[in-house]
Amino acid sequence: MPDIDRTADIKVTAARGTVTAEIPLAGHASEHWLELFRSLASQRMRELHTEAKEREDRTWVIVWLPSARPDFDPASALDAAYAVIREVNGIDQQFQSGAAQIEAAVRDWWTHQQR
Secondary structure (H helix, E strand, O other), X not given: OOOEOOOOOOEEEEEOOEEEEXXXXXXXXXXXXXXXXXHHHHHXXXXXXXXXXXXXOOEEEEEEEEOOOOOOOHHHHXXXXXXXXXXXXXXXXXXXXXXXXXXXXXXXXXXXXXX
């Protein structure tokens, strides 16, 4: 489960009334994690385009922020993106834990069948 990599630099790019913030995550996310992120980001961050992209070096969470709105608070938007990352990590951890329990039960069943 990737979390924000606080040792790496954030990428910030301004173009055409939008500022793009690319948040580096530590390592690579699984396909399951990326799917969860897409789903939750579309539900939780409806006013902002946010996505997670897998790149060669790591996974990045990209948030497009409007630069033309004087009342817009970018810190709140980035906090919301981080909240989605944390929520996805929690869900993914539960999924992995449940899968490990099922795997152990299957192996136990198989051991009993081999007797």
